[in-house]
Amino acid sequence: MPNTLLIGAQWGDEGKGKVVDVLSQDADVVVRYQGGSNAGHTIEIGRDRYVLHLVPSGILHPDKTCVIGNGLVVDPLALIQEIKDLAARGVRVDGRLHVSDRAQMVVAYHKMLDAARENRSPAGARIGTTQRGIGPAYADKAARLNLRMGDLLDGELEHSLADRVAEKNRALAELGAAPVDARQMLQDLSAAAEFLRPFIADTVTLLNEALKAGRSLLFEGAQGTMLDIDFGTYPYVTSSNPTCGGACAGSGVPARAIDRVVGVVKAYTTRVGEGPLPTELHDSVGERLRERGREFGATTGRPRRCGWFDAVVARYAAMINGVDFWAVTKLDVLDEVETIRIGVAYECDGRRYDTVPASIHLLERCRPVYEEFPGWMSATSNVTRFEDLPKQARAYVQRLCDLTGVPLGILSVGPQRASTFRIKI
Numbered sequence: 001m002p003n004t005l006l007i008g009a010q011w012g013d014e015g016k017g018k019v020v021d022v023l024s025q026d027a028d029v030v031v032r033y034q035g036g037s038n039a040g041h042t043i044e045i046g047r048d049r050y051v052l053h054l055v056p057s058g059i060l061h062p063d064k065t066c067v068i069g070n071g072l073v074v075d076p077l078a079l080i081q082e083i084k085d086l087a088a089r090g091v092r093v094d095g096r097l098h099v100s101d102r103a104q105m106v107v108a109y110h111k112m113l114d115a116a117r118e119n120r121s122p123a124g125a126r127i128g129t130t131q132r133g134i135g136p137a138y139a140d141k142a143a144r145l146n147l148r149m150g151d152l153l154d155g156e157l158e159h160s161l162a163d164r165v166a167e168k169n170r171a172l173a174e175l176g177a178a179p180v181d182a183r184q185m186l187q188d189l190s191a192a193a194e195f196l197r198p199f200i201a202d203t204v205t206l207l208n209e210a211l212k213a214g215r216s217l218l219f220e221g222a223q224g225t226m227l228d229i230d231f232g233t234y235p236y237v238t239s240s241n242p243t244c245g246g247a248c249a250g251s252g253v254p255a256r257a258i259d260r261v262v263g264v265v266k267a268y269t270t271r272v273g274e275g276p277l278p279t280e281l282h283d284s285v286g287e288r289l290r291e292r293g294r295e296f297g298a299t300t301g302r303p304r305r306c307g308w309f310d311a312v313v314a315r316y317a318a319m320i321n322g323v324d325f326w327a328v329t330k331l332d333v334l335d336e337v338e339t340i341r342i343g344v345a346y347e348c349d350g351r352r353y354d355t356v357p358a359s360i361h362l363l364e365r366c367r368p369v370y371e372e373f374p375g376w377m378s379a380t381s382n383v384t385r386f387e388d389l390p391k392q393a394r395a396y397v398q399r400l401c402d403l404t405g406v407p408l409g410i411l412s413v414g415p416q417r418a419s420t421f422r423i424k425i
């Protein structure tokens with residue numbers, strides 16, 4: 001398989017985990033390059049349902065190598081829990097899961113600061129984070145104050161923590177939050193160091209050697225383009241670059257090694273957390289999408305906000321990431337919707353917008369211009385070929401591709417591995 005980058009083209013939860021699981025069949029190494037345990041990637045195989053947060057979604061194929069790249073912020077305790085949970089279900093990761101020694105660490109005070117800031121902000125100023133410590137850990141990375149996974153192994157942990165904890169406890173006190181227990185932190189991280197020692201590696205060299213040996217890489221983006229810290233709905237974003245540039249920065253692989261980009265989009269739109277969502281539905285149709293699509297956060301369990309497919313967003317994501325093919329997921333969720341809409345442009349103050357404006361205040365006031373489509377009102381979840389879909393469903397997917405200028409590569413009509421079919425890739 002050509003080296004493939006898979007990105008979310010909306011606000012996350014597009015079904016990336018499931019598509020990565022399917023594409024992993026043809027890859028040798030699956031690599032996460034950004035984010036942390038804010039991600040929740042779901043894979044359903046038969047009756048088994050797995051939700052992965054840090055471990056790449058290729059792990060369920062027993063012969064695949066999986067890499068947690070340098071661009072992530074890794075909570076060592078969450079990673080250990082995930083490895084143990086997988087082992088308890090018969091998924092062995094030893095010898096084939098590698099964590100970059102350059103990956104940044106999320107520790108207790110990051111999670112506490114994340115929670116304290118969110119809880120203290122007035123409703124309108126909240127981001128609605130997953131409270132996994134992502135923002136504070138990336139902030140420490142940029143400020144050159146953070147610990148990295150390799151630091152777990154250098155014997156300096158006690159000393160490294162001492163200065164940092166004092167400063168963080170001052171910040172926590174200012175937010176009215178309880179201090180972090182430094183002794184507990186040291187104890188937890190020392191135990192984590194011993195557990196994770198065999199997993200921590202120079203993944204930059206490992207990945208480049210794999211490339212040289214002709215092995216194929218599959219990059220698994222977390223979150224989505226509209227949550228990107230540069231291109232998303234800032235400040236209602238996450239603190240990393242899920243978009244294509246993040247793949248190089250977060251793995252140490254040269255840009256020219258990436259042969260193609262697959263964008264994952266839901267056949268409608270969801271968002272969890274605060275921030276604008278121009279095509280949001282506040283009515284019973286939105287509720288039906290939430291129920292039928294089981295739109296509840298895989299990490300936090302929060303209900304996801306639902307809306308129509310937004311072609312402005314998908315076009316913007318295709319442009320930024322250079323998307324070669326769409327993987328369209330959850331088409332089956334629209335099976336019983338009588339009239340379906342696609343947002344094709346925005347209107348604000350009498351002006352039409354065909355791309356996403358930078359100003360959050362402008363975007364908040366944008367109203368979508370819709371095209372309407374008759375629903376197909378029949379089940380698609382047993383379909384295995386594009387040609388066998390109802391005519392209206394084919395027309396809907398075709399229009400989605402035409403409006404975004406990207407061909408269809410993969411279509412998904414159910415949560416199972418088997419309900420995913422490839423059209424072009």
Ligand code: GDP
Nearest residue numbers: 013014015016017041042298330412413414415
């Ligand atoms: P990710 O974060 O992009 O990996 O997506 P999530 O796992 O957070 O959310 C996607 C949800 O949709 C999961 O519960 C999947 O099992 C489910 N899912 C994926 N593809 C389909 C599909 O084609 N149809 C339906 N009904 N569910 C799907």
Ligand code: IMO
Nearest residue numbers: 012013038039040128129130222223238272273
């Ligand atoms: P996957 O990989 C959906 C959202 C949060 C919040 C904002 C910032 O499963 O698609 P953070 O904790 O990152 O500081 O929160 O980003 N968010 C996600 N939404 N899917 C995700 O990941 C997300 N990861 C973060 O809800 O609005």
Ligand code: MG
Nearest residue numbers: 013040041298
């Ligand atoms: Mg998710």
